[in-house]
Amino acid sequence: MARKLIAGNWKMNLLRDEGTALARDLALRLARTVDPAFDLLICPPATIIAPIAAAVAGSGLLVGGQDCHSAPSGAHTGDIAARMLADLGCSHVIVGHSERRQDHGEIDLMVAEKARAAQAEGMVAIICIGETEAERNAGRAPQICSRQIAGSLPRGATAENTVIAYEPIWAIGTGRTPTAAEVADTHAHIRAMLAVHVPAEAAGIRILYGGSVKPSNAAELLSLANVDGALVGGASLKADDFWAIAQAIAK
Template sequence: MRRKLAAGNWKMNGSRAALAEVEALCAAHPDSAVELLLCPPATLVAPMADARGSHPLRVGGQDCHSSESGAHTGDISAAMLKEAGASHVIVGHSERRTDHGETSETVAAKAAAAHAAGLVAVICLGETLAEREAGTTLAVVADQLGASLPEGATAANTVVAYEPVWAIGTGKVPTLEQIAEVHEYLRKELATHLPDAADGIRLLYGGSVKASNAADIFSVRDVDGALVGGASLRAEDFSPIVSALEQA
């Protein structure tokens, strides 16, 4: 059985004062049956790891460089995140692919670096609105998946998050049928690339997940959790999503 995962991506938000939200979340779910993960800005990785205390909350980075070290001003390596207390790192988020021109090959290199440092890579993929309307969604996510998976990917070191670009931060959510179609297809594609690990790799859905729609989304087969953006910034917003996943 795949353990459910509720992951939050704080993006470029948060300060030390926001760590009170971490304490509130941990207090609301002291012994959760699902895995909890928060990915704050790099400046908060270490403080958040401290703020969680003895709670098994996982802390992750939002990106890492593919190199272990070097002349890469402004970047951060997977090993640095690991040393700061991270256990996971997001790679290939659509905002990185779009804003920074990251290719799937770049994402694969970053995921490989994450694995080498002992981090779990949360590999993101998803189609744009134009690609959805053109009917090429499955082809797009299949291409991204195949090119973003590094050698050595396993169920223990890799999570895949499907985030339709047009649903991120827009309030628009695919139908449950559309989510089911993509997740079922990704599971089959994983079996092609990683036949020994496909059944164990967790598939998350991301894109305007909130308390009001979480239970319906989590009822979809092959949805093993969520990668949540804005709704993960406050415990009062994220906690109901975690609760919905606990009950799924």
């Protein structure tokens, strides 16, 4: 199994100077770490990817995008193509985040097309899935995850070009976290679904947990079977907190 991946989704936060300072801080900590047990990724807003990628080039700190369009170019005002992100130095792209699915009406097919576009440009697609609170309470979380994996996973998905991020929507930014047993059960189900759709690659595809991940719960979450890292929101905006989450892997 590959090293765990700790990914920070900065969402619509930070301007150039503060974002670059945060990235440099993380890059310096990473450079001082001998043989880290994790890969560290930050996904800034598109407006500051270029200066951040330049500031941390060669440091080992990975830089990614928060979304991409499925087309390589064209009349898509306000969108950004996967090839544009790759051109800036991005190694990963988040696709299908619940905030994109809910706020912009993205459906599984659109997510699969975006993931395919990212992979075609040599980047890793971080495909997000997860259920709402109502779906969880109705006992439908497994069915929702199964449907989203079936619809959002593009053909040609491999352990090298695909990461799955499970984010229960009701836990994002709320401070609420599923129990360890709930996370373990859901991640085991996701692994089983990957075995159905990409049997030769299922064991190697990293599955991240996301949803109110913080230093106080990171060690427990990252120790669970089939939890291969974390997709971190608010805590990734503070160097000490984000670094503490990554360091929790060794505990």
